[in-house]
Amino acid sequence: SKPPRTLGRAGPGCACAPAASSPPAGLHGGRERGHSAVRFGEWDGMATRRTTPCQKLAGSEQSRGLRTPSTKGERWDRSPLSQKTASESRGVRTPSIKGERGTEGCTTLQVLMGLVLIVSAVAFALVISKQFRLRQNHQLQHKLPDFKSVSETSLLSPPSSPLSPMSKQQEPLRSSPSATSISSPSSSSVELPSTSPPPPSSSQSSPSSSSSSPKPSQPNDDRHAVLFPSAARNTSASGASCPDGIVALTYATHHGRDDRFCRMLESAVRSRVPIEILGWGEKWKGLWQKLDGSLEKLKSLPDDCIVMFTDGFDVVFTEPLLNIKEKFLRHKTLFLSSAECGCWPQILRGRAACYDDYPESPTLYRYLNSGSWLGYAFHAEKLLDKMVKVAKSVTDNANVNDQELLSDMYASGKHNITIDHYATIFQSLHSTDPPDLEYCHTFEDHMRFNAKENIWENTYTKSRPSVFHFNGGGKKHHLELESRLPHAQARKNPPTNVGEIDQQIYSIQIKVANGHKSFEEICPGHLEAMRR
Numbered sequence: 001s002k003p004p005r006t007l008g009r010a011g012p013g014c015a016c017a018p019a020a021s022s023p024p025a026g027l028h029g030g031r032e033r034g035h036s037a038v039r040f041g042e043w044d045g046m047a048t049r050r051t052t053p054c055q056k057l058a059g060s061e062q063s064r065g066l067r068t069p070s071t072k073g074e075r076w077d078r079s080p081l082s083q084k085t086a087s088e089s090r091g092v093r094t095p096s097i098k099g100e101r102g103t104e105g106c107t108t109l110q111v112l113m114g115l116v117l118i119v120s121a122v123a124f125a126l127v128i129s130k131q132f133r134l135r136q137n138h139q140l141q142h143k144l145p146d147f148k149s150v151s152e153t154s155l156l157s158p159p160s161s162p163l164s165p166m167s168k169q170q171e172p173l174r175s176s177p178s179a180t181s182i183s184s185p186s187s188s189s190v191e192l193p194s195t196s197p198p199p200p201s202s203s204q205s206s207p208s209s210s211s212s213s214p215k216p217s218q219p220n221d222d223r224h225a226v227l228f229p230s231a232a233r234n235t236s237a238s239g240a241s242c243p244d245g246i247v248a249l250t251y252a253t254h255h256g257r258d259d260r261f262c263r264m265l266e267s268a269v270r271s272r273v274p275i276e277i278l279g280w281g282e283k284w285k286g287l288w289q290k291l292d293g294s295l296e297k298l299k300s301l302p303d304d305c306i307v308m309f310t311d312g313f314d315v316v317f318t319e320p321l322l323n324i325k326e327k328f329l330r331h332k333t334l335f336l337s338s339a340e341c342g343c344w345p346q347i348l349r350g351r352a353a354c355y356d357d358y359p360e361s362p363t364l365y366r367y368l369n370s371g372s373w374l375g376y377a378f379h380a381e382k383l384l385d386k387m388v389k390v391a392k393s394v395t396d397n398a399n400v401n402d403q404e405l406l407s408d409m410y411a412s413g414k415h416n417i418t419i420d421h422y423a424t425i426f427q428s429l430h431s432t433d434p435p436d437l438e439y440c441h442t443f444e445d446h447m448r449f450n451a452k453e454n455i456w457e458n459t460y461t462k463s464r465p466s467v468f469h470f471n472g473g474g475k476k477h478h479l480e481l482e483s484r485l486p487h488a489q490a491r492k493n494p495p496t497n498v499g500e501i502d503q504q505i506y507s508i509q510i511k512v513a514n515g516h517k518s519f520e521e522i523c524p525g526h527l528e529a530m531r532r
Contacts, residue, residue: 242305242377246325248275249297251290252312253282255522259530260313262523263482266530269508269519270487272320277312277522280512288391288400295384303378310467311371314475316482318455319466327425327466328374331418335375335383337406338426339365339419341440342472345404354437358411363421363461364440365428368410370403371469372426383415423458427465429474429481443477449484456481491531502527 241247248268255261268275278293294309301307306325328336341364343354358366373380383406391400410417420426431441446460457464470478482488495501505527506520519526 241300242302243274244322244325245304246306246308246321247301248273248308248310248321249278249294250275250310250312250315251278251293253279253284253289256313259523259526260478262526263478264312264315264317265510265519265523266487266505266526267315267317267482267485269505271317272322273317273324274321274511275310276511278513280517282513286399287402288388291384291388291391291400291402295381295388298377298381298384301377303376305377306374307377307380308374308467309372309380311469311471314470314478315372316468316470316478316485317466318468318485319464324374324425324466331420331424333418334379334416335418336373336425337410337417337419338369338372338428338467338469339363339421339423340367340369340428340430340471341365341432341437341442342369342428342430343367343432343437344472345401346407347436351436359413361421364438365419365421365423365461368403368407368417368419369426369428369430369469369471370406371428371471372467374425379416383409383417422461422463423465424461424463425466426469427456427458427467428469428471429477430472431474443474443481447481454486456484488530494531498531 250264252261265275267273276297278297279289282289298307306328308321308324308328339361343358344367346353346358346367354367360366375383386409387402387405390405391402394400406417409415410419427442427447429443431443433439446458448457448459449455450457455464456468468481470481506518508519509516510519510522512522
């Protein structure tokens with residue numbers, strides 16, 4: 001049974017400690033000797049630090065107004081009622097005289113919670129500050145060359161007429177005898193390059209025979225002899241199979257469920273990019289078809305023909321194909337692939353696959369994207385041949401990822417592959433965020449539209465990309481970026497002769513598998529739908 005509680009002093013039945021002037025009875029075998037609830041330290045003439053059951057019930061000596069010294073001879077407490085008792089200093093919750101519950105534990109919990117909140121607030125502030133610095137100081141993180149020093153003065157300007165692919169001052173380097181003449185809103189003569197094969201004629205003009213246009217730079221004779229030996233199957237890239245030394249390819253079996261493919265095709269026509277559609281009309285079986293179809297096309301081209309391949313459903317062209325050729329030659333490489341911020345699909349293997357196994361990069365565009373690439377036909381053929389062999393060796397080849405195959409080859413450093421770190425030609429629009437990858441929001445932070453020259457610029461790399469690829473999360477920026485282009489702006493106020501212009505664009509012949517199809521056959525009603 002519990003002994004009775006008393007106020008101020010102990011009552012009967014409580015084994016209270018004796019006065020401080022004599023040692024405790026329990027120490028020398030008194031009647032309290034052996035009491036299991038009372039344990040005392042050695043007697044040194046002062047009250048001990050330990051608490052008796054009587055003190056726990058009736059309150060400490062402090063509650064009776066006594067000054068209690070410590071066990072180590074420290075000075076006497078001069079303010080007994082304002083200090084903690086010895087038992088409280090050891091974390092024991094001592095009840096008050098009125099029997100109320102102690103509050104020592106609650107106070108400690110509140111302090112801990114306060115510390116946690118402070119630490120969380122500081123961590124959150126640091127994260128926000130870091131994100132803000134990354135967004136505002138991209139150009140300070142990397143020392144980038146000024147690509148305006150590699151100016152486009154020797155290149156063709158982007159189309160300035162809003163509805164027509166080129167103006168009179170922007171005629172192509174090669175005057176095509178099959179070009180179609182139409183009238184622009186300003187009544188100036190405009191030519192649309194036809195993608196149909198030129199008529200077989202030995203007198204057909206070549207880029208080198210044009211005296212009024214700048215001559216595209218070509219590899220020197222020594223380099224040409226090394227890259228393209230005389231035993232090669234064909235080293236003439238000026239024939240009908242590779243006009244102007246460069247061809248543009250894409251792969252699509254149909255025009256898709258939305259208008260994105262036709263938007264790509266329209267931008268190609270208006271930007272003077274005669275593009276060939278591989279696989280048109282075939283049954284779609286998997287990504288390996290794109291590899292196999294491209295490989296078969298490469299085998300039919302001259303070795304020194306430059307080949308540009310792009311995806312078909314999420315791409316917009318903004319510059320002529322001859323501009324793209326000039327830019328590629330400046331890279332002095334055999335194969336150039338698009339670069340992006342995202343590490344797909346290697347990120348599924350873990351961070352080490354993206355940071356430890358991948359080559360370093362001078363910009364945030366560190367990782368290869370296979371959706372757009374440029375290369376000499378003979379070298380591109382070798383790369384695709386290896387990829388096709390891997391794809392056909394897999395049981396489930398319908399799900400073979402061409403980007404994984406090509407990026408693994410690039411990471412190995414054994415296949416003469418470079419990527420466009422500075423977005424001089426290819427611009428991928430996918431964004432990334434920590435913690436998996438670095439912060440990189442390309443469209444929001446890097447892209448700016450130059451309204452004076454009607455072209456998009458990358459302020460981060462100081463470049464003007466020619467091909468925009470809306471891969472991954474970048475698809476949400478497709479329509480916004482396209483809406484700033486001249487022909488898209490003119491849709492709001494079409495000229496009076498817009499019908500005539502539409503008919504001329506519809507009549508453009510697009511090279512597809514086993515022949516040609518007009519733009520209207522591939523994308524019927526597209527131009528009118530864009531103005532609605």
